[in-house]
Amino acid sequence: MARAGTTARKTRNQMEKRQAIFEAALDVFSEKGLRGTTLEQVAKAAGLSKQNVVYYFNGKDQIYAELLESLLEKWVQPLHDLNADGDPMDEILTYVSRKVQMSRNMPRESRLFATEILHGAPRLGEVLPTDLKALVDEKAAIIQDWMDAGKLAPLDPHHLIFSIWAMTQHYADFDVQVRSVLGPERSATRFEDAERFIKDMLIRTLRP
Amino acid sequence: MARAGTTARKTRNQMEKRQAIFEAALDVFSEKGLRGTTLEQVAKAAGLSKQNVVYYFNGKDQIYAELLESLLEKWVQPLHDLNADGDPMDEILTYVSRKVQMSRNMPRESRLFATEILHGAPRLGEVLPTDLKALVDEKAAIIQDWMDAGKLAPLDPHHLIFSIWAMTQHYADFDVQVRSVLGPERSATRFEDAERFIKDMLIRTLRP
DNA sequence: AAAAATGTTGACCGATCGTGCAGAAATCAT
DNA sequence: ATGATTTCTGCACGATCGGTCAACATTTTT
Secondary structure (H helix, E strand, C coil), X not given: CCCCCCCCCCCHHHHHHHHHHXXXXXXXXXXXXXXXXXXXXXXXXXXXXXXXHHHHCCCHHHHHHHHHHHHHHXXXXXXXXXXXXXXXXXXXXXXXXXXXXXXXXXHHHHHHHHHHHHCCCCCCCCCHHHHHHHHHHHXXXXXXXHHHCXXXXXXXXXXXXXXXXXXXXXHHHCHHHHHHHHHHHHHCCHHHHHHHHHHHHHHXXXXX | CCCCCCCCCCCHHHHHHHHHHHHHHXXXXXXXXXXXXXXXXXXXXXXXXXXXXXXXXXXXXXXXXXXXXXXXXXXXXXXXXXXXXXXXXXXXXXHHHHHHHHHHHCHHHHHHHHHHHHCCCCCCCCCHHXXXXXXXXXXXXXXXXXXXXXXXXXXXXXXXXXXXXXXXXXXXXXXXXXXXXXXHHHHCCHHHHHHHHHXXXXXXXXXX
């Protein structure tokens, strides 16, 4: 009897299959949501049978939960890399760059988290007020220090971070709307344009 | 036999019941999403039986579709009110104010549209590239004129509008995250703080 | 008051979906 | 090769949900 459950990391085959299921699940969940997707859709996208998917995970909810957890660290990595010893404006602009890149290259992850938080984050409820809050508080303190040192214009660091999240992730989460409004031709350069715009905005705003 | 269907607007009672269902549906749909909510949840929230809800509408999808449509005009009203003859900075800051107010007072509507667009906007697919694009293009042209006249710093008007959408709606759509990160005490003033922050940012950015 | 229209409910059906389970099939260890 | 372990599938159960229909109740109209 095989238990390909939560804690057991076993053979290479298991890892590959689990990864294939993760990949398929990310595709379907980010597009249809948790309740909107069926196990068979995930299974088909992964090239497996429905029961076989259940064999590697123990159910739909577990796939979703583990998927979310496995993406969390990668998702907050850019903020984690914000370096107190770097040049303030450079650090923030680099952060914006990475966030725009993530909206461009990882829109499914962005939409997955967006949907989850939008619906009350029942599966992230513990990590938000602890881990994420701690991380944001830490980085906000760094930014506050920069402002106190006169290297940046004084603004609320928390809301600054929120605004960067909002503006950058907007281009992943609301991509349909962005493309509809911009039209086909202008949509082609939307990420470059967005990055330039957001950076311009932050430079003007944060210049002491 | 009564047909309380799409086009028929009849008695006062019908209007009231339909409105009660709309109100209940907005509650549940914005929290659980379309596929995540059952007819009985809507019915219970409206104080009616499931079959009775079907009597006034013709199904779950129709409630959702009509609800979305009925909220659309109200949702884009602030942008529609952006006045070419007003003072440029005032007009934009007023727009921000109204958008923040909507995030505070109409978070369910915000989340409803956010979820819909996030999932590809299958029920708005026609109106986005036509009506919304026309509206945004019109207002972007106005802003562009202001910039050309030297009344505002030159920036891409479309992305300026996107950034305002993103920053303001963020406080409704991701409220759970915002409150988790800010903590209980700072959460109390999150909307006032956000409005002040966004306005400061835009003043610094748009000042010629 | 009678009749007609409107409103409401109980019973139920068909479809879908998640999940469990026995056993077949394939792979691996010895 | 043979037995053990892992991988996969066929079958089917139970639950949920959207929607139907007929009957019943209420309100409105004449």
